[in-house]
Amino acid sequence: MLEVLYNGHKHGSGLKALLELFCGPAEASVNRFEGKTLNGWKTRSNSTDVILLSCLTGEKASVLRLCKDDQGLLTIDSVVEEAPRETDPRRQIKRQLYRALSGITGIEWPWGSLTGIRPTYVAGELLNGGLSAEQVELALRQDYNVSKAKAELAVAAAAAEEEILQTLPPDAYAVYVGVPFCPTRCSYCSFTTQEGIGSAARLGDAYLDRLEAEVEDYLHWQSETELGSLMAVYVGGGTPAALDDGQFRRLLQIIRRLPAAANCEWTVEAGRADVVTEAKLQALCNAGIKRICLNPQTMSEVTQGRIGRRTAPGQFQQVYASARRNGQDIVNMDLIAGLPGEGAEDLLNSTREVLDLAPEAITLHTLAMKRGSEQSNSVQTGTADWRALPQPALAAGLQRAQELLRSRGYRPYYLYRQHYALGGLENVSFARPGAETIYNVMMMSDRCSIVSFGSPAVSKRVKGKQAVRLGAPKSLRAYLDGGETFFERKRSLFSPHYLE
Structure with a gap:
């Protein structure tokens, strides 16, 4: 077991994310060391094999390896990493701990010490600082221990993200509309509340009433805010198409009341094939929405059944x-690497089948252990295993799939990572030039505000370098019964004086 102590800084959460990579969440022990010396300090764990201390002083940052005597008292065994304090000590101490842990365990991760959800943030920062793509790739490899392939991917995605952001007006913002219904819950998913599973017929009308009231409230105060041009609207879930045909038409009528710019991007996550009907596709076309997401996750019908989806052959x-017949000009399709029972070749087979359909965009996700999912519950009860180890075969398969997309004219433009993803790998969207989903980039950056509607959606107010988030009630019932309090909180978030 590994234990990490830290002293002189408040970055324990970042250290814990790193430690969980190397030994898994159950075995990661990170604690603040309050004393000025080790005299009399005892480890909190009787089973700890290795103890490291991350220290930050006014002049230097260090990682020390400690040892304990028979009574558990700690002393310094050796200095593992030590360097002058940098201007961004948060990144420095993570980098030091990563190198220490990698040296002790012999494990190397593809993204090195970049454990956050946005590795492109660092790449973009360096690019905007005047470095060339080659210089940024080298910096990511040398300073953050990122692999060569991931450094190149991060730079390409960061450059594409910046290119998209530069096309937007300075006051651009986006809207997210959440629809928390699904016909069933996939084994890997934790997004939808249990109240939304199979309940669209029973609760859908009440939900749309509440959503309409929330949009109506927003229309009353939107003109009094600093929000400018509404450049992207994204309807996600859940599975919006889980609503019946009439409810789905009403949903589109509600969102079409939003004060969108003339060139606003409208995207609806249709999701699963088993709930997408001809009538819904016609409704999208009639509403002038010609960009959808269809997400098979895998083209194997056997695997789809295994993860809880009801999909008939073909x-x-x-x-x-049908989507193409009904005017859908831009289609994004999602695949997931590492689904239960699947290996690298399965991912490649699905990628080839999707390419044969020729969608404009394809997103390659990596399976992640999400708290509250059926998969996570199986691990917690001991009926399944989840190891914090690199997955070289899966990584190689994902790399080959990405290269296949590039060879067909798709480019990476949007990249993020999730905690507990298999092999420490990433999620990345590829698109043909001009088919990128602008909302994705606006949402992931902290340069555009996001006004969200529905449950469990999260709004984000951006002003300068500040970003403040406000989540709607996660419980569907709480959202339906919420009264005016949440509306008032959102109104306050976007008031002109909120971040002054």
Whole structure:
């Protein structure tokens, strides 16, 4: 077991994220060391094999390896890493701990010490600082221990993100509309509340009433805010198409009341083929929405059944053809690497099948252990295993899939990572030039405000370098019964004086 103590800084959460990479969340022990010396300090764990101390002083940052005597008292065994304090000590202490842990365990991770969800943030920062792409790739490899392939991917995605952001007006903002219903819950998913599973017929009308009231409230105060041009609207979930045909038409009528710019991007996450009907696709076309996401996650019908989806043979291909007939000009499709029972070749087979359909955009996700999912519950009860180890075969398969997309004219433009992703790997969206989803980039950056509607959506107010988030009630019932309090809090978040 590994234990990390820290002293002189408040970055324990970052250290814990790193330690969890190397030994898993159950075995990661990170504690603040309050004393000025080790005299009389005892480890909190009787089973700890290795103890490291991350120290930050006015002049230097260090990682020390400690040893304990028979009574558990600690003394310094050796200095593992030590360097003059840098201007960004948070990144420095993570980098030091990563190198110490990698040296002790012999494990190297593809993204090195970049454990956050946005590795492109560092790459973009360096690019905007005047470094060339080659210089940024080298910096990521040398300073953050990022692998060569991931450094190149981060730079390419960061450059594409910046290119998209530069096309937006300075006052651009986006809207997210959440629809928390699904016909069933996939084994890996924790996003949808249990109240939303199979309940669209029973609760859908009440939900749309509440959503309409929330949009109506926003229309009353939107003109009094500093929000400028509404450049992207994204309807996600859950599975919005889980609503019945009439409810789905009403949803589109509600969102079409939003004060969008003339060139606003409208995207609806249709999601699963088993709930997408011809009537819903016609409704999208009639509403002038010609960009959807169809997410098979895998083209294997066996695997789809294994993860909890009801898909008839050939159903996805039929829905895709229907979407094209009904005017859907831009289609994004999602795949997940590492689904239960699948290996690298399965991912590649699915990628080839999706490419045969020729969608404008394809997103390659990596399976992640999400708290509250059926998969996570199986691990906690001991009926499944989840090891914090690199996955070289999966990583190689994902790399080959990404290279295949590039060879067909798709480029990476949007990249993020999730905690507890298999092999420490990433999620990345590829698109043909001009087919990128602007909302994705606006949402992931902290340069655009996001006004969200529905449950469990999160709004984000951005002003200068500040970003403040406000989440709607996660419980569907709480959202439906919420009264005016949440509306008032959101109104306050976007008032002109909120961040002064």
